[in-house]
Amino acid sequence: MTTSTNTFSLSRREDGIALLTMDVVGDSMNTLKAEFVPEMSELLQQIRSDSSIKGLVLISGKKDSFVAGADISMLDACDTSDKASALSLAGHKLFAELENLAMPVVAAIHGACLGGGLELALACHKRVCSDDAKTVLGLPEVQLGLLPGSGGTQRLPRLVGIAKALDMMLTGKQLRAKQALKLGLVDDVVPNTILLEAAIKLVQSGKSRQKRKRSAMEIALETSHFGRNILFDQARKQVEHKTKGNYPAPLRIIEAIRIGADEGMAAGLATEARYFGELVMTPESAALRSIFFATTEMKKETGAADAQPKTVNKAVVLGGGLMGGGIASVTVSKAKIPVRVKDISQQGLSNALSYAYKLLSKGVQRRHISAQQRDKQMSLMSTTVDYLGVKDADIVVEAVYEDLKLKHQMVQDIERECSEQTVFASNTSSLPIGQIAAVASRPENVIGLHYFSPVEKMPLVEVIAHEQTSAETIATTVAFARKQGKTPIVVKDGAGFYVNRILALYMNEAAQLLLEGHAIEQLDSALVKFGFPVGPITLLDEVGIDVGAKIGPILESELGERFQAPAAFERLLADERKGRKNGKGFYSYRKTKLIDHIKRQGNKKQVDGSVYKVLGITPGTSAENVNLSERCVVQMLNEAVRCLEEGIIANARDGDIGAIFGIGFPPFLGGPFRYIDRIGVAKLVAILKSYQQRYGDRFAPAALLEKMAAENSRFYC
Secondary structure: OEEEOOOEEEEEOOOOEEEEEEOOOOOOOOOEOOOHHHHHHHHHHHHHHOOOOOEEEEEEOOOOEEEOOEOHHHHHHOOOHHHHHHHHHHHHHHHHHHHOOOOOEEEEEOOEEEOHHHHHHHOOOEEEEEOOOOOEEEOHHHHHOOOOOOOHHHHHHHHHOHHHHHHHHHHOOEEEHHHHHHHOOOOEEEOHHHHHHHHHHHHHOOOOOOOOOOOHHHHHHHOOHHHHHHHHHHHHHHHHHHHOOOOOHHHHHHHHHHHHHHHOHHHHHHHHHHHHHHHHOOHHHHHHHHHHHHHHHHOOOOOOOOOOOOOOOOEEEEOOOHHHHHHHHHHHHOOOOOEEEEOOOHHHHHHHHHHHHHHHHHHHHOOOOOHHHHHHHHOOEEEEOOOOOOOOOOEEEEOOOOOHHHHHHHHHHHHHHOOOOOEEEEOOOOOOHHHHHHHOOOHHHEEEEEEOOOOOOOOEEEEEEOOOOOHHHHHHHHHHHHHOOOEEEEEEOOOOOOHHHHHHHHHHHHHHHHHOOOOHHHHHHHHHHHOOOOOHHHHHHHHOHHHHHHHHHHHHHHHOHHHOOOHHHHHHHHOOOOEHHHOEOOEEOOOOOHHHHHHOOOOOOEEOOHHHHHHOOOOOOOOOOOOHHHHHHHHHHHHHHHHHHOOOEOOHHHHHHHHHHHHOOOHHHOOHHHHHHHHOHHHHHHHHHHHHHHHOHHHOOOHHHHHHHHHOOOOOO
């Protein structure tokens, strides 16, 4: 006998075990929605009143998804914290009904089991999951500026321990099946082919479960009020150090767990619901949710209207250096596409192979993939010092030295050696794509594909179309980048494109502040506190002072004198300071003795004081009271608006995602354009004009900003 609702179906087996199957109609993955509560409550009532049902298995009707989380779009309908808290309380009530069933309840998990999906599974008495790579478990709500709102802050610590639960919830990490088993999060891991059979056996074994053995240290810390206070105090210190007070959710997670541990589950659930409601209404959560919606929306776009991508069955990478090796690596590991690396030397090819092998071997060490899987992926990568084996390439990614003549040669070589349909994508960081395509006989196939270093970690790529790039070439390149695990934004051709252009003025302003007498540590600290992952001076050392010196003149010649870098910085190159790459920059990269590390009080790096003498400045001599972060950031905001005004980016959404994923603009602010909306366009114009009066026309507001200020308009509705 089977009972069905719109989303759930309840089927009864002859052995007294019932199957409750969740299958959201029309969606590829299950997500929890508010309207499901009455549906599931009705079925649970039927289960309670049916004496023939002796046990229950909760399973998904989707092929590769258990429950991927709650539908967070329903949070946008909440205009008060009380309304948001009501959603949490409804989840509490429903999951308590499930947990309080007298019969054994087992969750059979295959695919994503995240957020509300894991909270649903936690309300079951036992859990079994498949050993498939698609199966992941976690509570990632912190990444949306929230805490788990359906009992997760209370049930997870009781199941795996406070320390392990804190680690999962404060990082939002996702566990694979074997990790979940080791942690005690699931009771068994089996092949997907026997998942249901294993779940039924768990039901038949009853409600009692074997608890994970805990160490003496865990017991000492988690079973006494004193021990728990040590845990929570340490967690708070780590959170405050990492977030600089910019993200409210982590501290709320700690407090909800603490109250549950000290005062009981009822008090913990009440706290969880209250904090959930409060966090939903914070600007930080609204900004983080906007990023989620934006990236989800972008996955559905081809990048070009009325164009579909060609299938890429084979890729070629020109250049075996750091960028080329990284591009080749993500092509075989993420996209699973065969790639042939071409370099002029065997050493370059060896470096590319070694780079990819080391990255894949890290996955083996972390047990994300097997050694056999690593070797299979490496077999997709081949090399050549000439152009053998490139004829059938669908896309060629050029990652050679930033020299226009060399790139012209690459275009002509590929047009000679490959087919007429082959896409030529240049990984240039500064040269206009139109100039690279100038020698092409098929310019419609030429496009920019700007990766950020290190390729395997940085999520953004800029897809740069020049005037003659075809829509099909754009769509094919976007699809290829997405297969590599990247988030692509399509930008218009022009010096610096989008990301490097807005970054350049930000870095230049930091340099101006340094030359005015502000200390390097002071500058970096101010921007890290603002929310950037690293300060601008650290970033310049990491990117390479020489790289910045090459890009600056190109931007200045194409875009005007506001991009002129301080002349004093030429002294750095004269002193052979390139940054981390040669161990000589603003910071010291010398190996130091243990006593030096102790004196530095935990700092990872130390300023090389001699750099001040090279620049002819004395740190700490600026008498002017300056908002260091504001002066740098408003330059970035202003230039982002100019890029929108000029059509370099198609819309504010792409500008926000580009800045966050490309240069680490603080996610809790939602990106440059959402941040401008937050502070107000008129206020930004006033700040810029004030700086313009004091420091010159490099702070002149973009025309679009002045127009919007007059109209009192916003970038987002």
